[in-house]
Amino acid sequence: MWNVNRRSYEVCLYALVLGVAYYHCTSCGAVVSIGVAPPIVELTVPAGGAHVVDLNVYNQGDSPLILRGYVTGLELSRDGAPIPLETGDGDWSCADWIRLDKKEFELQAGEEELVHATLRVPRGSTGGRYAVIFFEGTPVLKNPSPWDVVLATRVGCIVMETIPRTLVRDGEILKMEVSKSEGEVVFTVDFSNKGNVHMKANGCVLIADSEGRIVDRVPLDVVTGTVLPGGIREFEGTWSNRRKMKTGEYTGEVRIAYGGHRGVLRMVTFRLEGE
Known part of the structure; x- marks a missing residue:
């Protein structure tokens, strides 16, 4: 994704690696390694109910990171690989049902943060619903330059929600x-x-x-x-x-x-x- 203006020239590289992500930022010298646990959450919450999921986000790199949390829809490719949607759209998405108590925070090297994700299932909902909770990290630059190349990477937790007594298998x-x-x-x-x-x-x-x-x-x-x-x-x-x-x-x-x-x-x- 390119974002160009008069003062800065930034390249953001997004990589979906469920559970853990790693790269070496050559422009700032930082080793960026972030993870989330658990990588997959399977829930059975009835219509009208709610459930809180505890997610541990950790910085295993050697540099402070700015983390941003958000939720997207999910599809699977024909060979079963996860394909995150860039919005919460989708007939079988539950992205709009999930709220994070922390959407942006800073993590020092070696630190971890507990994030609460609350899923609220609307009344009348049926079947299974799916989403990915992402945490996207960028290194904190000590002496930023207008021409720095800044890389961002993200890790995700897949949410698979099943609404009981409403299921059709065919x-x-x-x-x-x-x-x-x-x-x-x-x-x-x-x-x-x-x-x-x-x-x-x-x-x-x-x-x-x-x-x-x-x-x-x-x-x-x-x-x-x-x-x-x-x-x-x-x-x-x-x-x-x-x-x-x-x-x-x-x-x-x-x-x-x-x-x-x-x-x-x-x-x-x-x-x-x-x-």
């Missing part, structure tokens, strides 16, 4: 594709969360020959498997067992389970030649 496999390359068969599956609360999904592909016999089982690679409401998660699995890969027709049956449910199924056929 998922759907949108598509399943098969590709073959250099003796491997790659299964790519798009799974959509059709419910109103996050879920943790996992799955596999059962491979059967033309006579219906199961010849192999391929797990779908996933780290956490978390899918937010309205989100789409891409799963991938690779079949590379050459001993079982004979020429012929095959059927791949993908099975994805989520939230205690037995899950959803989809099938695809493919042929191997000269394996």
